[in-house]
Amino acid sequence: MTTPELGLPMAVPADGLPARVRIHEVGARDGLQNEKATVPTRTKAEFIHRLAAAGLTTIEATSFVHPKWVPQLADAEQLFPLVRDLGDLSGTALPVLVPNEKGLDRALALGATRIAVFASATESFAKANLNRTVDESLAMFEPVVARARTHGAHVRGYLSMCFGDPWEGPVPVPQVVRVCRALLDMGCDELSLGDTIGVATPGHVSALLTALNDQHVPTSALGVHFHDTYGQALSNTLAALQHGVTTVDASAGGLGGCPFAKSATGNLATEDLVWMLTGLGIDTGVDLGLLTATSVWMAEQLGRPSPSRTVRALSHKE
Amino acid sequence: MTTPELGLPMAVPADGLPARVRIHEVGARDGLQNEKATVPTRTKAEFIHRLAAAGLTTIEATSFVHPKWVPQLADAEQLFPLVRDLGDLSGTALPVLVPNEKGLDRALALGATRIAVFASATESFAKANLNRTVDESLAMFEPVVARARTHGAHVRGYLSMCFGDPWEGPVPVPQVVRVCRALLDMGCDELSLGDTIGVATPGHVSALLTALNDQHVPTSALGVHFHDTYGQALSNTLAALQHGVTTVDASAGGLGGCPFAKSATGNLATEDLVWMLTGLGIDTGVDLGLLTATSVWMAEQLGRPSPSRTVRALSHKE
Numbered sequence: 001m002t003t004p005e006l007g008l009p010m011a012v013p014a015d016g017l018p019a020r021v022r023i024h025e026v027g028a029r030d031g032l033q034n035e036k037a038t039v040p041t042r043t044k045a046e047f048i049h050r051l052a053a054a055g056l057t058t059i060e061a062t063s064f065v066h067p068k069w070v071p072q073l074a075d076a077e078q079l080f081p082l083v084r085d086l087g088d089l090s091g092t093a094l095p096v097l098v099p100n101e102k103g104l105d106r107a108l109a110l111g112a113t114r115i116a117v118f119a120s121a122t123e124s125f126a127k128a129n130l131n132r133t134v135d136e137s138l139a140m141f142e143p144v145v146a147r148a149r150t151h152g153a154h155v156r157g158y159l160s161m162c163f164g165d166p167w168e169g170p171v172p173v174p175q176v177v178r179v180c181r182a183l184l185d186m187g188c189d190e191l192s193l194g195d196t197i198g199v200a201t202p203g204h205v206s207a208l209l210t211a212l213n214d215q216h217v218p219t220s221a222l223g224v225h226f227h228d229t230y231g232q233a234l235s236n237t238l239a240a241l242q243h244g245v246t247t248v249d250a251s252a253g254g255l256g257g258c259p260f261a262k263s264a265t266g267n268l269a270t271e272d273l274v275w276m277l278t279g280l281g282i283d284t285g286v287d288l289g290l291l292t293a294t295s296v297w298m299a300e301q302l303g304r305p306s307p308s309r310t311v312r313a314l315s316h317k318e
Numbered sequence: 319m320t321t322p323e324l325g326l327p328m329a330v331p332a333d334g335l336p337a338r339v340r341i342h343e344v345g346a347r348d349g350l351q352n353e354k355a356t357v358p359t360r361t362k363a364e365f366i367h368r369l370a371a372a373g374l375t376t377i378e379a380t381s382f383v384h385p386k387w388v389p390q391l392a393d394a395e396q397l398f399p400l401v402r403d404l405g406d407l408s409g410t411a412l413p414v415l416v417p418n419e420k421g422l423d424r425a426l427a428l429g430a431t432r433i434a435v436f437a438s439a440t441e442s443f444a445k446a447n448l449n450r451t452v453d454e455s456l457a458m459f460e461p462v463v464a465r466a467r468t469h470g471a472h473v474r475g476y477l478s479m480c481f482g483d484p485w486e487g488p489v490p491v492p493q494v495v496r497v498c499r500a501l502l503d504m505g506c507d508e509l510s511l512g513d514t515i516g517v518a519t520p521g522h523v524s525a526l527l528t529a530l531n532d533q534h535v536p537t538s539a540l541g542v543h544f545h546d547t548y549g550q551a552l553s554n555t556l557a558a559l560q561h562g563v564t565t566v567d568a569s570a571g572g573l574g575g576c577p578f579a580k581s582a583t584g585n586l587a588t589e590d591l592v593w594m595l596t597g598l599g600i601d602t603g604v605d606l607g608l609l610t611a612t613s614v615w616m617a618e619q620l621g622r623p624s625p626s627r628t629v630r631a632l633s634h635k636e
Contacts, residue, residue: 009548010481010488014521014557163328170328198631201597202556203332230327231546231590231627232597234553238520239332272549279519279550309549313516 007314008288009279017241020283022058023270024156024192024223024249025051027298029060029097030267031255033072037302041075045082047298049089051252054290056270058093060116064103080110095156104144108151115148116156116192117141119183121176124167125160125196138182145187157188158225162208164199173211180217190221192249195236198229202239209243223247226268228254228307233268234276241282248273253295253306269308271295288314325632326606327597335559338601340376341588342474342510342541342567343369345616347378347415348585349573351390355620359393363400365616367407369570372608374588376411378434382421398428413474422462426469433466434474434510435459437501439494442485443478443514456500463505475506476543480526482517491529498535508539510567513554516547520557527561541565544586546572546625551586552594559600566591571613571624587626589613606632 028048032039039047044062051059061083067074076096083089095114098104107115119137120126126134141157148155161168162176180191193208205224213219224240224247226233237248254269274286292314299306306312346366350357357365362380369377379401385392394414401407413432416422425433437455438444444452459475466473479486480494498509511526523542531537542558542565544551555566572587592604610632617624624630 009517009519010522012519012521012525014524017521199327199597201327201330201594203330203335203598204328206332207330228549228627229631230593231549231552231587232594234549235556235594238553238556269549275548276519276550276553279517280521309546313547 009275011279011281013281017280017282018244018246020246021241021277022247023056023273023284023286024247025056025059025252025270026225026249026267027051027252027255027270029063029073030249031251031253033063033070034256034266035072035302038072039301041078041082043301044075044079045086047294048083048094049086050294050297051291052089052092054294055284055286056252056291057091057285058095061094061096063097063099064106065097065099077106077110080112093154095154097158098144098148100140101144101147104148108148108153112153114154114156115144116158117144117183117188118158118160119179120160121171121179122161122165122168124165128167129160134179138179138186141183142186149187154190155188156190156192156223157183158192158194159183160194160196162193162200163195163204164197166197170199173208176208177211177215177217180212181215184217184221190223190247191217192223192225192247194225195227195233198227198232200226200236201232202235205236205239206243209240209245213243219244220246223249225249228266228268234272237268237273237276241280252291253298253311254308255295255298255306266307269295269306269310271308271310271314275310327593329597329599331599335598335600336562336564338564339559339595340565341374341591341602341604342565343374343377343570343588344543344567344585345369345570345573345588347381347391348567349569349571351381351388352574352584353390353620356390357619359396359400361619362393362397363404365612366401366412367404368612368615369609370407370410372612373602373604374609375409375603376413379412379414381415381417382424383415383417395424395428398430411472413472415476416462416466418458419462419465422466426466426471430471432472432474433462434476435462435501435506436476436478437497438478439489439497440479440483440486442483446485447478452497456497456504459501460504467505472508473506474508474510474541475501476510476512477501478512478514480511480518481513481522482515484515488517491526494526495529495533495535498530499533502535502539508541508565509535510541510543510565512543513545513551516545516550518544518554519550520553523554523557524561527558527563531561537562538564541567543567546584546586552590555586555591555594559598570609571616571629572626573613573616573624584625587613587624587628589626589628589632593628
C-alpha cells in the first residue's frame with residue numbers, strides 16, 4: 001500500500017490485474033457529440049490541450065461525419081489545424097471518427113494518423129444508424145480500413161450494441177464475436193466493445209471476453225466502452241481488467257450524459273475510472289486533479305454540472 | 319444465460335460468486351436520517367411496507383438515538399407500532415439502531431428482535447460521533463450487546479471508516495481488523511464494514527477481507543456497506559462478492575445522497591445493486607420494478623429525483 005496524495009485513494013493492488021491501463025478519452029468526440037450545446041471550436045481545441053496536459057495520451061478529437069447528422073462536430077476541418085496551432089501534441093494520439101471513404105479523405109487530407117470506424121453488432125442498430133445491414137456496413141468499411149492502412153494510419157473499430165440492443169434485447173455473444181472477427185480480418189488494429197445502452201453486467205462482460213479469447217482474438221487488440229446508464233460501468237471495467245484488458249474508453253467529466261435528464265445515458269466518466277485505477281495501483285499517467293479541473297471548466301462552458309461523482313466530490317472539496 | 323424480462327439485464331453468471339445475496343436495506347434509517355426533509359411517520363411506515371412488498375427481507379426501520387442528534391428519526395416510538403398496524407411483516411427482519419443501553423431499553427420495550435450498534439474504526443470519528451475513544455465506545459457497547467443477546471435479539475455491529483477517514487486519511491487494515499474482532503468477541507452476530515466517505519477501491523476491499531479471513535473471521539458474519547461518493551460502490555461490491563460476502567447494505571433509490579449537491583455522498587442505491595446482481599444471476603428475491611416504483615414514490619414525497627441511475631433509467635422508460 002502506498003500513501004495517497006490529497007484527493008486520491010490509497011493504492012492497494014489486487015491480484016491478476018494489469019500494471020498499466022491506456023485510457024482512450026472520448027469526451028471531445030463522443031461526449032460533445034451527445035451534448036445539446038454546441039461548443040465553439042476554440043473551446044474544443046483548448047479542451048483537447050487541457051486533456052493532454054492532464055496526462056491523457058489518446059484523445060479522440062472529432063468526427064468527419066456529415067454535419068447534417070452531427071452538427072455539434074461540423075467544425076472538424078477547422079478544429080484539427082487549430083489544435084496544432086495551440087501547441088505541440090506530437091506525443092498524443094488524436095484519432096478521429098470517419099464514417100466512410102469521403103470522411104477518410106477529409107481526415108487524411110488534414111494529416112490524421114489514427115482513424116476509427118463505427119460498426120454495429122446488431123441488425124437493428126446497423127439499420128437505424130447506418131441504413132444498412134451489418135454485412136453491408138462491413139462491406140462499406142472494408143475499403144476505408146484498407147486505404148487508411150495504406151496511408152499508415154492506425155485503425156480502431158468501434159462495435160456498438162455488444163451486450164444489449166433497444167430493439168432486439170440481449171445480444172447473443174456469438175453474433176458479437178462474428179463481427180469482431182470480421183473487423184479484425186479486414187485490418188482493424190484495435191476494437192472497442194461498446195455497451196451502448198449500458199445494460200451489461202460483469203458476468204456478461206466476462207462471457208464475451210472469454211468467447212473472444214476462445215476465438216483467438218488477442219486481448220491486446222480489445223478495448224471496452226461502458227456506459228453508466230444503470231451505474232454498471234466501473235464494475236464491468238473491473239471484470240474486463242480481470243480478463244487482461246488494458247484499453248478502457250471514458251469521457252472526461254462523463255460528457256455526453258446529462259445529470260438532470262431522467263435517463264442519464266452517459267459514458268463512464270474518466271475521473272471515476274481514474275479513481276478506481278489509482279486505488280488499484282494501476283498506472284494511467286493521468287493527473288486526477290488537473291483532469292477534474294478540466295471537467296469543471298468544461299461544465300462551466302456547457303452551463304451545467306458534471307455528472308461524474310468523482311468530479312463533484314473533488315470539486316466540492318476545493 | 320436466461321432471457322430477461324422487460325427492464326432487466328440478461329443473467330450471465332460469473333465464476334466464483336454466491337448464488338444468493340441478502341440485501342440489508344438501510345433507506346428508511348440511514349437514508350432518511352441523512353435527508354434534509356423530515357418525512358411523516360405514516361409515510362415512513364408505508365415506505366417500509368412497500369420495501370417489504372418489493373421483496374426486501376431485511377429492512378432497517380429506524381434509530382433509537384436521542385432526537386436532538388437525529389431529529390429526522392425522532393418518531394421511532396410511534397413508527398414501530400404503526401408499521402405493525404399496517405399489516406403483518408413477520409417474515410421481514412426489522413432491525414433498529416441503538417446507541418446505548420437507554421436506546422436498547424426503548425427498542426426492546428417495543429418488541430424489537432434485531433438491533434444494531436454503530437462503532438468506528440478510527441479514533442477521530444469515534445471522538446466526533448461518540449465523543450469517546452474507540453476502546454471507550456467498545457466498552458459502552460459491551461453491556462448493550464450482552465443485554466440484547468440475553469433478550470434473544472440478533473446484533474449487528476456497524477463499523478464506520480473502514481477504509482478512509484476524513485481526518486486521518488487511509489485507515490490501516492490491522493486497525494480495522496482489531497475492532498472487528500472486538501465487536502465479534504463481545505457477541506455481535508454480524509458486522510457491516512462501512513466505507514463511510516466512499517474512498518475504497520476493489521484492491522483495498524480485497525485486502526481487508528483477506529486480512530479478516532486470515533484472522534478467522536467467518537465471511538458469513540460480514541456485510542459490506544459502500545458509498546458512491548466517487549462512484550466506486552458497485553465495483554467494490556463485486557470485489558466483496560468475489561471474496562464470498564453475501565450480505566450487502568444498500569439504500570432504496572440512493573436515499574441519503576442528494577443528486578443536486580456538489581458532493582453526492584450517498585449510499586449505494588439498492589436498484590443499482592439489484593441490477594448488477596440480477597445480471598450476475600444472483601438471487602436477491604427483489605422485484606426491481608416494484609422497488610423502482612417505491613423509490614419514485616419516495617422521491618415525490620421528498621420533492622426531488624432519486625440519485626440512482628437505475629431508477630432514473632427505468633422510470634424514464636415507463
